[in-house]
Amino acid sequence: MKRSYLYLAAVLSALFLLAPSSILAAGKTLRVAIIAPSARNDLAFTQSIVDGIKAIQKERPIELAITDGTFVVEDAAAAIRDYAKKGFDLVIAHGSQYGGSLKEIAPDFPNTAFAWGTSADTFGLSNVSSYEAASDEGGYVMGVMAAAMSKKGGVGVVGPVEVGAAKLYVDGFVKGAKAQNPKIRAKVNYIGSFSDVALAAEAARALMASGADVLTGTSQMVVGAIGAARAKRVPWFATQANQTELAPEIVVASQVYKWEVVLKKILADLDKGIKGGRKYQINLANGGIVIEFNDGYKLAPKVKELGLKTIAGIKDGSIKTGNK
Amino acid sequence: MADSLAVLIIVSTIASGIRLATPFLLASLGEALGQRSGVLNLGVDGVMLLGAFGAYYTVLQTNNPYYGLLVGIGTGLVLGVFYGFITLNLRAEQGVSGIGIYLFGLGMSDLLFQKFVGTPRPILPFMPLHFPVLSDLPIVGEMLFQHSIIVYIAFGLVPVMSFILYKTTYGLNIRAIGENPEAADSLGVSVMATRYSAIIIGNGLAGLAGAALAIELGIFQQNLTNAMGFIAIALVYFGAWTPTGVMLGSFLFGLVQAIVLQCKTFGVIPRSASDLAAMAPAIITILALVVVAKRFKQPAALTKPYVRGG
Structure with a gap:
């Protein structure tokens, strides 16, 4: 036993x-x-x-x-x-x-x-x-669409500090905008803070005053910039999370991290x-980055199609965004 | 063409500087009043945060920014009573008590936000006012007459505060107890009541500053003030404890911030120097403080609790 x-x-x-x-x-x-x-x-x-x-x-x-x-x-x-x-x-x-x-x-x-x-x-x-996060990929897609939407030929970015994913996103956005329209004026304002909401709002106003009619930005301080853009009804491209509920009337699309x-x-x-x-x-290819369009925003079908084509191009490697 | 662009940039920069200066000005005016009575409050930022949340939540519920302003002021007044009790009745060390108020405000505002709101939701912000004729004036119109009401309240308070401090008995009492409370007491001035009132009004203005910030931005989030309250305290020293000086300091701080932003926007400051440039307002303030501190003396009884016969 x-x-x-x-x-x-x-x-x-x-x-x-x-x-x-x-x-x-x-x-x-x-x-x-x-x-x-x-x-x-x-x-x-x-x-x-x-x-x-x-x-x-x-x-x-x-x-x-x-x-x-x-x-x-x-x-x-x-x-x-x-x-x-x-x-x-x-x-x-x-x-x-x-x-x-x-x-x-x-x-x-x-x-x-x-x-x-x-x-x-x-x-x-x-x-x-x-x-x-290969945030430059989403940034690139947003940049392409922003340049296609801009009527004044100017887009603006409110950035925090020029490091990490924020820098990747901003660089990707600028590269995408230039790829769509080589003559576009892509202005970047790194405010030097991840959390200064008031300064972010003023940076957005400065960008709009300088001729940017489509904006984006990254980090938690962008809620201020979104508010400033909303007051002027300037379209906004979001990143990191879906920010549509902050300003449903201006958020065009969001790069969402999964x-x-x-x-x-x-x-x-x-x-x-x-x-x-x-x-x-x-990244976009492994599904960790997703571009979510705001259905409530009346985006021109041509621009959306351009965005979707760019996403497909990045996924299949025919478009290089600078990260790889 | 180039000239008109330059004018546009200058106008936009000054207007931006005025907006950025507004919360600093409100908070600094309140702190100046308290310090003139001999009480230092390092908790301004905490009061601003609670005022900001109170205002934000009120507007979220009522959709009326003016109710928000009132709640912001009310929050500050209540905290003023609390701070007065701690520093005047309990005679707690003012520096440590102020830091306590700051930490309380920082934590409580976030806790309340998480509990009652959760995810940031936009509120109705103040819209720019439109003055007949004035707002439409070229250059000056955009620079000075297209701001929200809170900007005019803040700058309008400067002459009001100057009048109170220098032309009224109440102002004389505040200045007297801030310099020599024993002498003021011997003349029948209630040091306790005067200091209480100065602290309460000062905190009310800090609450208003927070409310102005939240409503102007149309949003609230954790640590919204980003240490603005501490800058406001520095600006009181910068302004040599006078309303006009505080206003000039606040405007200079806001203007330097705005200039740096514009320079970055137009690529005048290279991206590599971007972070360094972001420190410019703080560096200029510190340099100015060094100059001012040598020329002006702080109220003699500042931070000293008063005990009759003590």
Whole structure:
């Protein structure tokens, strides 16, 4: 009798050791934490990652903790360390400004997986993954349509700081606009802040006064710029999240980040025991970036068709946006 | 052609500077009043944030920006009573108490926003006023007479505040207790009541500044003020505690911001120097503060709690 129990224990142990970790992970509730600079429902950068993980929550059990509004990097660093100490399986530092902190913290917690973005740098650490958005692709599509819509031959961009995904988007937009109309005046105003709503509004007004009759912008401060554009009924191209509800009468289309595309890959790797060292990207081809048109905006069919053709061209590689 | 473009840019820049200066001016005027009575309030930004949320939520519910302004002022007045109780009755250290108010405002405004609103939703902003003849004047019309009502309220408060401070007994009392509360007390001036009133009015103006910002932008989001309240405190020192000086400081700050924006728009400032240029308003303010601090003295009793016979 005792011997049969021993055999059974041995067989079970062997099965446990040999079973793929994905099988073991199935059904396990993963503990995921997000640390992000602005509000979780900012209709921009932070909301995009929160929406991404919530989409995955429909498919697998995830215990989600969010610390948002950590525009002070030191606060974010404290939160990152705190979640790692609490034994979270995956800690997502959603902000390129958190890289320095993560580089210091991650080696102290080798059993915790960290992901951060937008960036392509894993610091050579085996428990840090990075993710980024090919925001230039959506920017390019928007730029093509904006140039086609402009009657005065001028388009404007309200940018935050010339780094990361914001720079990619802005550069893509300008490149797209120039590709559509080489004579277009594409003016870019980096206001030097991700959060100064009042300054963003004034930057939009300055751009409009200088002859830009189609606008775009990126980061959480654009709510101010959208308000200024709305007052003058100037069309707006949105990015990071669908911003139609901020100004349904002027938002033409939104580049929406579907971070769930990379989050699924990160979690799948985590199931296999891979905690980091990998780089991920969302783009139009893998469905991580989607252009959502505002049905309430009367967009000329020719312009929409142009946009759709450009999307197809980027997907099949016939159009280069500068990121690859 | 080039001349008309240059005029257009100058007009647009000055108009932009005036708009950008408005919330700073309102908050600075309020802070100046409090400091003239001897009370420092580092919590201006927190009061602005709560005033901004109160105004935003009111407009969201009522679709009436004027109700929003009133709620913004009311929020500031209530916080003024609270701050007065902490600093005057409890005699708490003013610097630390102010930071406490700031943190309270920062956290509470966001909490209330998340709880009652969630995702940013646009509200009805103030529309530019149209004055017969004046608004249609070339150059000057766009520069000075096409702003929303809040701009005229802010700049109109400057002579009102000057009159109160320098031409009324109440103003004399404020200045007296800010310099020498013992002497004022010996002459029968209630230090407690005067300081209370100055703090309450000052906070009311900070609440109005926040309300003006939210309604002018037509939106609210976390940390909407982006530390404007702290700049407003610096502008009080810049303006040597006088309404006119505060107005000039606010306008200069707003104008430099507007000039930098225009220069970036027209590519005068290269993109590589963009972030550096964004610091220009703060750098100019600091430089001006260094100059002003040497020439003018702050109210002698500033930050010192008053205890009769103490």
